[in-house]
Amino acid sequence: MSERHLHTPLFYHKPFIISGPCSAETEDQLMETAQKLAKTGKINLLRAGIWKPRTKPGQFEGVGEKGLPWLASAGKETGIPTTTEVGNAKHVELISKYGISSVWIGARTTVNPFLVEEIAQALRGTTMPVIIKNPVNPDLELWTGALERVRSYTSGPIALIHRGFSAQHTGKYRNQPMWQIPIEMKRRFPEIPLICDPSHICGNRQLLAYVAQRSIDLNFDGLMLESHIDPDNAWSDAAQQITPEQLDLMLAQLIWRKPASNHTPFLDDLVRLRAEIDQTDDDLMQLLADRMKLADKIGALKKEHGITILQTERWNEILNRCLEKGIQMGLHADFIKNYINAVHMESIRHQNSVMNPTENS
Numbered sequence: 001m002s003e004r005h006l007h008t009p010l011f012y013h014k015p016f017i018i019s020g021p022c023s024a025e026t027e028d029q030l031m032e033t034a035q036k037l038a039k040t041g042k043i044n045l046l047r048a049g050i051w052k053p054r055t056k057p058g059q060f061e062g063v064g065e066k067g068l069p070w071l072a073s074a075g076k077e078t079g080i081p082t083t084t085e086v087g088n089a090k091h092v093e094l095i096s097k098y099g100i101s102s103v104w105i106g107a108r109t110t111v112n113p114f115l116v117e118e119i120a121q122a123l124r125g126t127t128m129p130v131i132i133k134n135p136v137n138p139d140l141e142l143w144t145g146a147l148e149r150v151r152s153y154t155s156g157p158i159a160l161i162h163r164g165f166s167a168q169h170t171g172k173y174r175n176q177p178m179w180q181i182p183i184e185m186k187r188r189f190p191e192i193p194l195i196c197d198p199s200h201i202c203g204n205r206q207l208l209a210y211v212a213q214r215s216i217d218l219n220f221d222g223l224m225l226e227s228h229i230d231p232d233n234a235w236s237d238a239a240q241q242i243t244p245e246q247l248d249l250m251l252a253q254l255i256w257r258k259p260a261s262n263h264t265p266f267l268d269d270l271v272r273l274r275a276e277i278d279q280t281d282d283d284l285m286q287l288l289a290d291r292m293k294l295a296d297k298i299g300a301l302k303k304e305h306g307i308t309i310l311q312t313e314r315w316n317e318i319l320n321r322c323l324e325k326g327i328q329m330g331l332h333a334d335f336i337k338n339y340i341n342a343v344h345m346e347s348i349r350h351q352n353s354v355m356n357p358t359e360n361s
Protein backbone atom coordinates (compact mmCIF):
# COMPACT_ATOMS: atom_id res chain seq x y z
CA MET A 1 0.00 0.00 0.00
CA SER A 2 1.47 3.35 -0.96
CA GLU A 3 2.09 6.20 1.52
CA ARG A 4 -0.84 8.28 0.30
CA HIS A 5 -3.32 5.60 1.33
CA LEU A 6 -1.78 4.77 4.69
CA HIS A 7 -1.48 8.18 6.25
CA THR A 8 -4.43 10.19 5.01
CA PRO A 9 -7.98 9.49 6.18
CA LEU A 10 -10.12 8.66 3.15
CA PHE A 11 -11.08 11.76 1.07
CA TYR A 12 -8.54 14.09 2.73
CA HIS A 13 -5.66 13.65 0.32
CA LYS A 14 -5.73 16.61 -2.05
CA PRO A 15 -6.24 16.14 -4.93
CA PHE A 16 -8.31 13.06 -4.18
CA ILE A 17 -8.59 10.96 -7.34
CA ILE A 18 -11.25 8.29 -7.81
CA SER A 19 -11.11 6.11 -10.89
CA GLY A 20 -12.16 2.76 -12.27
CA PRO A 21 -14.70 1.50 -14.76
CA CYS A 22 -18.29 2.68 -14.88
CA SER A 23 -19.22 -0.97 -14.31
CA ALA A 24 -17.50 -4.13 -13.21
CA GLU A 25 -17.93 -6.42 -16.24
CA THR A 26 -15.61 -9.38 -15.69
CA GLU A 27 -13.05 -10.28 -13.06
CA ASP A 28 -10.21 -9.78 -15.56
CA GLN A 29 -11.47 -6.43 -16.86
CA LEU A 30 -11.66 -5.07 -13.31
CA MET A 31 -8.31 -6.47 -12.19
CA GLU A 32 -6.50 -5.25 -15.30
CA THR A 33 -8.01 -1.77 -15.04
CA ALA A 34 -7.10 -1.62 -11.34
CA GLN A 35 -3.51 -2.71 -11.99
CA LYS A 36 -3.03 -0.15 -14.73
CA LEU A 37 -4.53 2.54 -12.53
CA ALA A 38 -2.27 1.53 -9.64
CA LYS A 39 0.73 1.92 -11.94
CA THR A 40 -0.02 5.63 -12.31
CA GLY A 41 0.46 6.05 -8.54
CA LYS A 42 -2.22 8.76 -8.63
CA ILE A 43 -5.38 6.92 -7.62
CA ASN A 44 -6.80 7.20 -4.09
CA LEU A 45 -9.98 5.19 -4.54
CA LEU A 46 -10.94 2.43 -6.97
CA ARG A 47 -14.51 2.61 -8.26
CA ALA A 48 -16.65 0.06 -10.09
CA GLY A 49 -20.43 -0.03 -10.42
CA ILE A 50 -21.87 -3.41 -9.36
CA TRP A 51 -25.55 -2.44 -9.54
CA LYS A 52 -26.20 0.06 -12.34
CA PRO A 53 -29.22 2.38 -12.19
CA ARG A 54 -30.00 2.60 -15.91
CA THR A 55 -32.55 5.08 -17.15
CA LYS A 56 -34.34 2.52 -19.31
CA PRO A 57 -34.94 -1.22 -18.80
CA GLY A 58 -33.11 -3.61 -21.09
CA GLN A 59 -29.75 -1.89 -20.63
CA PHE A 60 -26.91 -3.55 -18.74
CA GLU A 61 -27.85 -3.32 -15.07
CA GLY A 62 -24.58 -4.48 -13.54
CA VAL A 63 -23.19 -7.92 -12.70
CA GLY A 64 -24.57 -7.78 -9.17
CA GLU A 65 -23.25 -9.58 -6.10
CA LYS A 66 -20.78 -11.77 -8.00
CA GLY A 67 -18.75 -8.63 -8.85
CA LEU A 68 -18.14 -7.73 -5.20
CA PRO A 69 -15.33 -10.26 -4.60
CA TRP A 70 -13.72 -9.05 -7.88
CA LEU A 71 -13.69 -5.48 -6.58
CA ALA A 72 -12.45 -6.55 -3.15
CA SER A 73 -9.57 -8.52 -4.65
CA ALA A 74 -8.65 -5.76 -7.14
CA GLY A 75 -8.42 -3.48 -4.11
CA LYS A 76 -6.32 -5.96 -2.16
CA GLU A 77 -4.00 -6.64 -5.08
CA THR A 78 -3.33 -2.94 -5.76
CA GLY A 79 -3.58 -1.56 -2.22
CA ILE A 80 -6.17 0.98 -3.33
CA PRO A 81 -9.34 1.34 -1.21
CA THR A 82 -12.54 0.48 -3.08
CA THR A 83 -15.96 1.98 -3.60
CA THR A 84 -19.23 1.09 -5.30
CA GLU A 85 -22.73 2.48 -5.60
CA VAL A 86 -25.39 1.41 -3.13
CA GLY A 87 -29.05 2.01 -3.89
CA ASN A 88 -30.72 0.28 -0.95
CA ALA A 89 -30.14 -1.42 2.42
CA LYS A 90 -29.53 -4.82 0.84
CA HIS A 91 -26.62 -3.39 -1.17
CA VAL A 92 -25.13 -1.98 2.05
CA GLU A 93 -25.37 -5.37 3.71
CA LEU A 94 -23.59 -7.01 0.77
CA ILE A 95 -20.75 -4.51 0.46
CA SER A 96 -20.02 -4.97 4.18
CA LYS A 97 -19.98 -8.75 3.71
CA TYR A 98 -17.34 -8.52 0.96
CA GLY A 99 -15.20 -5.87 2.63
CA ILE A 100 -15.62 -2.99 0.15
CA SER A 101 -13.96 0.08 1.73
CA SER A 102 -16.58 2.75 1.01
CA VAL A 103 -19.83 3.47 -0.82
CA TRP A 104 -21.34 6.15 -2.98
CA ILE A 105 -24.97 7.16 -3.24
CA GLY A 106 -25.84 7.79 -6.89
CA ALA A 107 -27.69 10.75 -8.37
CA ARG A 108 -30.88 8.73 -8.92
CA THR A 109 -30.89 7.71 -5.25
CA THR A 110 -30.04 11.09 -3.71
CA VAL A 111 -33.36 12.37 -5.11
CA ASN A 112 -35.27 9.87 -2.96
CA PRO A 113 -35.35 10.63 0.79
CA PHE A 114 -36.90 7.19 1.53
CA LEU A 115 -33.92 5.40 -0.03
CA VAL A 116 -31.33 7.75 1.45
CA GLU A 117 -32.88 7.20 4.88
CA GLU A 118 -32.87 3.42 4.33
CA ILE A 119 -29.19 3.45 3.28
CA ALA A 120 -28.20 5.77 6.14
CA GLN A 121 -29.98 3.49 8.62
CA ALA A 122 -28.25 0.44 7.17
CA LEU A 123 -24.94 2.24 7.84
CA ARG A 124 -25.98 3.19 11.38
CA GLY A 125 -23.15 3.20 13.90
CA THR A 126 -20.46 2.46 11.28
CA THR A 127 -17.52 4.60 10.19
CA MET A 128 -18.00 3.58 6.55
CA PRO A 129 -16.88 6.45 4.27
CA VAL A 130 -19.81 7.67 2.18
CA ILE A 131 -19.79 9.71 -1.01
CA ILE A 132 -23.00 11.52 -1.88
CA LYS A 133 -23.56 12.47 -5.50
CA ASN A 134 -25.78 15.42 -6.27
CA PRO A 135 -29.42 14.60 -7.11
CA VAL A 136 -30.26 14.53 -10.84
CA ASN A 137 -32.23 17.75 -10.45
CA PRO A 138 -30.58 20.97 -9.30
CA ASP A 139 -32.05 20.90 -5.79
CA LEU A 140 -29.63 22.06 -3.11
CA GLU A 141 -31.96 21.09 -0.32
CA LEU A 142 -32.23 17.46 -1.47
CA TRP A 143 -28.44 17.21 -1.66
CA THR A 144 -28.12 18.86 1.76
CA GLY A 145 -30.85 16.62 3.17
CA ALA A 146 -29.05 13.47 1.99
CA LEU A 147 -25.87 14.70 3.65
CA GLU A 148 -27.72 15.40 6.89
CA ARG A 149 -29.38 11.98 6.87
CA VAL A 150 -26.08 10.16 6.39
CA ARG A 151 -24.34 12.32 8.97
CA SER A 152 -27.01 11.67 11.55
CA TYR A 153 -26.41 7.90 11.49
CA THR A 154 -22.71 7.45 10.75
CA SER A 155 -19.47 8.95 11.99
CA GLY A 156 -17.21 8.10 9.05
CA PRO A 157 -15.81 10.53 6.48
CA ILE A 158 -18.25 11.99 3.95
CA ALA A 159 -17.52 13.51 0.54
CA LEU A 160 -19.76 15.14 -2.04
CA ILE A 161 -19.61 14.53 -5.77
CA HIS A 162 -20.76 17.02 -8.35
CA ARG A 163 -21.88 15.06 -11.46
CA GLY A 164 -24.05 17.69 -13.12
CA PHE A 165 -27.83 17.98 -13.52
CA SER A 166 -30.08 16.51 -16.16
CA ALA A 167 -32.01 18.81 -18.46
CA GLN A 168 -34.08 18.32 -21.57
CA HIS A 169 -31.65 20.33 -23.67
CA THR A 170 -28.19 19.79 -22.27
CA GLY A 171 -26.28 21.26 -25.20
CA LYS A 172 -22.73 20.04 -25.21
CA TYR A 173 -23.01 18.26 -21.84
CA ARG A 174 -24.77 15.05 -20.81
CA ASN A 175 -25.53 16.73 -17.49
CA GLN A 176 -25.35 20.50 -17.05
CA PRO A 177 -22.61 21.52 -14.62
CA MET A 178 -24.56 24.46 -13.10
CA TRP A 179 -21.47 25.39 -11.10
CA GLN A 180 -23.40 27.70 -8.79
CA ILE A 181 -24.92 24.64 -7.05
CA PRO A 182 -21.66 22.93 -5.98
CA ILE A 183 -20.23 26.37 -5.13
CA GLU A 184 -23.14 26.90 -2.73
CA MET A 185 -22.63 23.40 -1.23
CA LYS A 186 -18.99 24.32 -0.63
CA ARG A 187 -20.08 27.51 1.09
CA ARG A 188 -22.54 25.60 3.27
CA PHE A 189 -20.17 22.74 4.11
CA PRO A 190 -16.60 24.01 3.81
CA GLU A 191 -15.29 21.06 5.81
CA ILE A 192 -16.70 18.40 3.44
CA PRO A 193 -14.50 17.44 0.47
CA LEU A 194 -16.13 18.24 -2.84
CA ILE A 195 -15.14 16.11 -5.82
CA CYS A 196 -16.02 16.71 -9.47
CA ASP A 197 -17.14 13.88 -11.76
CA PRO A 198 -16.38 15.18 -15.27
CA SER A 199 -17.26 11.78 -16.81
CA HIS A 200 -20.98 12.03 -16.01
CA ILE A 201 -21.09 15.78 -16.63
CA CYS A 202 -19.59 15.42 -20.13
CA GLY A 203 -20.89 12.09 -21.39
CA ASN A 204 -18.00 12.21 -23.88
CA ARG A 205 -14.21 12.19 -23.81
CA GLN A 206 -13.54 15.47 -25.58
CA LEU A 207 -14.63 17.76 -22.77
CA LEU A 208 -13.27 15.79 -19.79
CA ALA A 209 -10.03 17.74 -19.34
CA TYR A 210 -11.80 21.08 -19.81
CA VAL A 211 -14.41 20.30 -17.13
CA ALA A 212 -11.78 18.81 -14.81
CA GLN A 213 -9.70 21.99 -15.09
CA ARG A 214 -12.72 24.18 -14.43
CA SER A 215 -13.46 22.27 -11.22
CA ILE A 216 -9.82 22.50 -10.09
CA ASP A 217 -9.92 26.26 -10.66
CA LEU A 218 -12.99 26.39 -8.40
CA ASN A 219 -10.86 24.72 -5.72
CA PHE A 220 -12.63 21.36 -5.80
CA ASP A 221 -10.86 18.72 -3.70
CA GLY A 222 -10.59 15.99 -6.30
CA LEU A 223 -11.90 14.21 -9.36
CA MET A 224 -13.85 11.06 -10.19
CA LEU A 225 -13.03 9.92 -13.71
CA GLU A 226 -14.21 6.66 -15.23
CA SER A 227 -11.53 4.50 -16.84
CA HIS A 228 -11.68 1.24 -18.72
CA ILE A 229 -9.07 -0.94 -20.42
CA ASP A 230 -11.18 -0.95 -23.60
CA PRO A 231 -13.48 2.10 -23.39
CA ASP A 232 -15.15 1.70 -26.79
CA ASN A 233 -16.41 -1.73 -25.81
CA ALA A 234 -17.49 -0.86 -22.26
CA TRP A 235 -20.86 -2.31 -21.25
CA SER A 236 -22.02 1.05 -19.89
CA ASP A 237 -21.04 4.69 -20.52
CA ALA A 238 -18.65 3.73 -23.34
CA ALA A 239 -18.56 7.23 -24.85
CA GLN A 240 -17.15 8.90 -21.74
CA GLN A 241 -14.57 6.39 -20.47
CA ILE A 242 -10.83 6.67 -21.09
CA THR A 243 -7.98 4.21 -20.65
CA PRO A 244 -5.84 4.31 -17.48
CA GLU A 245 -2.97 5.58 -19.68
CA GLN A 246 -5.09 8.44 -21.03
CA LEU A 247 -6.15 9.23 -17.48
CA ASP A 248 -2.54 9.35 -16.35
CA LEU A 249 -1.71 11.80 -19.14
CA MET A 250 -4.76 13.96 -18.43
CA LEU A 251 -3.92 14.20 -14.73
CA ALA A 252 -0.35 15.18 -15.60
CA GLN A 253 -1.57 17.95 -17.91
CA LEU A 254 -4.06 19.52 -15.49
CA ILE A 255 -2.85 22.62 -13.70
CA TRP A 256 -3.31 22.35 -9.95
CA ARG A 257 -3.44 25.86 -8.56
CA LYS A 258 -3.19 26.88 -4.91
CA PRO A 259 -6.29 28.20 -3.14
CA ALA A 260 -4.31 31.02 -1.48
CA SER A 261 -0.87 32.57 -1.21
CA ASN A 262 1.16 34.71 1.21
CA HIS A 263 3.24 36.23 -1.57
CA THR A 264 3.18 40.00 -0.87
CA PRO A 265 3.03 41.43 -4.43
CA PHE A 266 0.17 39.02 -5.21
CA LEU A 267 -1.70 40.02 -2.04
CA ASP A 268 -1.17 43.72 -2.73
CA ASP A 269 -2.57 43.42 -6.24
CA LEU A 270 -5.46 41.31 -4.97
CA VAL A 271 -6.39 43.83 -2.26
CA ARG A 272 -6.28 46.68 -4.79
CA LEU A 273 -8.43 44.84 -7.35
CA ARG A 274 -10.89 43.72 -4.66
CA ALA A 275 -11.26 47.31 -3.46
CA GLU A 276 -12.15 48.25 -7.06
CA ILE A 277 -14.65 45.40 -7.19
CA ASP A 278 -16.25 46.55 -3.92
CA GLN A 279 -16.48 50.12 -5.23
CA THR A 280 -18.04 48.86 -8.49
CA ASP A 281 -20.56 46.78 -6.51
CA ASP A 282 -21.46 49.86 -4.44
CA ASP A 283 -21.94 51.87 -7.65
CA LEU A 284 -24.11 49.12 -9.13
CA MET A 285 -26.30 48.99 -6.01
CA GLN A 286 -26.73 52.76 -6.17
CA LEU A 287 -27.65 52.58 -9.87
CA LEU A 288 -30.16 49.81 -9.17
CA ALA A 289 -31.71 51.77 -6.33
CA ASP A 290 -31.96 54.82 -8.65
CA ARG A 291 -33.55 52.63 -11.32
CA MET A 292 -36.17 51.43 -8.82
CA LYS A 293 -36.98 55.04 -7.88
CA LEU A 294 -37.74 55.59 -11.59
CA ALA A 295 -39.92 52.48 -11.52
CA ASP A 296 -41.83 53.96 -8.56
CA LYS A 297 -42.44 57.13 -10.58
CA ILE A 298 -43.63 55.11 -13.58
CA GLY A 299 -45.88 53.08 -11.25
CA ALA A 300 -47.47 56.31 -9.97
CA LEU A 301 -47.94 57.61 -13.53
CA LYS A 302 -49.55 54.36 -14.73
CA LYS A 303 -51.82 54.30 -11.69
CA GLU A 304 -52.98 57.84 -12.38
CA HIS A 305 -53.83 56.91 -15.98
CA GLY A 306 -55.24 53.44 -15.24
CA ILE A 307 -52.55 51.58 -17.20
CA THR A 308 -51.32 48.03 -16.47
CA ILE A 309 -47.86 47.45 -15.05
CA LEU A 310 -46.71 44.91 -17.63
CA GLN A 311 -46.39 45.99 -21.22
CA THR A 312 -44.91 43.13 -23.15
CA GLU A 313 -43.77 45.26 -26.03
CA ARG A 314 -41.73 47.51 -23.75
CA TRP A 315 -40.29 44.50 -21.91
CA ASN A 316 -39.17 42.96 -25.23
CA GLU A 317 -37.61 46.26 -26.21
CA ILE A 318 -35.63 46.44 -22.92
CA LEU A 319 -34.51 42.84 -23.20
CA ASN A 320 -33.32 43.16 -26.80
CA ARG A 321 -31.58 46.47 -26.16
CA CYS A 322 -29.69 45.07 -23.18
CA LEU A 323 -28.79 41.90 -25.07
CA GLU A 324 -27.42 43.84 -27.99
CA LYS A 325 -25.42 46.27 -25.84
CA GLY A 326 -24.28 43.69 -23.32
CA ILE A 327 -23.04 41.22 -25.93
CA GLN A 328 -21.06 44.01 -27.59
CA MET A 329 -19.50 44.69 -24.19
CA GLY A 330 -18.40 41.07 -23.78
CA LEU A 331 -21.18 39.84 -21.46
CA HIS A 332 -22.72 36.40 -21.99
CA ALA A 333 -26.30 36.31 -23.32
CA ASP A 334 -27.44 33.98 -20.47
CA PHE A 335 -26.06 36.37 -17.87
CA ILE A 336 -27.73 39.39 -19.49
CA LYS A 337 -31.08 37.56 -19.62
CA ASN A 338 -30.84 36.48 -15.96
CA TYR A 339 -29.76 39.92 -14.85
CA ILE A 340 -32.32 41.98 -16.75
CA ASN A 341 -35.07 39.54 -15.84
CA ALA A 342 -34.26 39.96 -12.12
CA VAL A 343 -34.18 43.76 -12.53
CA HIS A 344 -37.48 43.70 -14.40
CA MET A 345 -39.17 41.55 -11.72
CA GLU A 346 -37.94 43.89 -8.99
CA SER A 347 -39.22 46.82 -11.01
CA ILE A 348 -42.65 45.16 -11.28
CA ARG A 349 -42.62 44.57 -7.52
CA HIS A 350 -41.91 48.27 -6.97
CA GLN A 351 -44.64 49.39 -9.36
CA ASN A 352 -47.04 46.97 -7.74
CA SER A 353 -46.44 48.38 -4.28
CA VAL A 354 -47.10 51.86 -5.65
CA MET A 355 -50.33 50.74 -7.35
CA ASN A 356 -51.57 48.45 -4.58
CA PRO A 357 -49.98 49.86 -1.44
CA THR A 358 -51.97 47.68 0.93
CA GLU A 359 -50.76 44.44 -0.62
CA ASN A 360 -47.78 42.88 1.09
CA SER A 361 -45.59 42.42 -1.97
Ligand code: PEP
Binds near residue numbers: 105106107108163
Ligand atom coordinates in the same frame (compact mmCIF):
# COMPACT_ATOMS: atom_id res chain seq x y z
C1 PEP B 1 -21.84 6.18 -11.98
O1 PEP B 1 -21.04 6.80 -11.27
O2 PEP B 1 -21.54 5.28 -12.74
C2 PEP B 1 -23.25 6.61 -11.96
C3 PEP B 1 -24.26 5.81 -12.25
O3 PEP B 1 -23.33 7.89 -11.69
P1 PEP B 1 -24.56 8.91 -11.46
O4 PEP B 1 -25.28 8.45 -10.23
O5 PEP B 1 -23.82 10.20 -11.26
O6 PEP B 1 -25.39 8.91 -12.70
Ligand code: MN
Binds near residue numbers: 022023226236237
Ligand atom coordinates in the same frame (compact mmCIF):
# COMPACT_ATOMS: atom_id res chain seq x y z
MN1 MN C 1 -21.06 5.65 -15.41
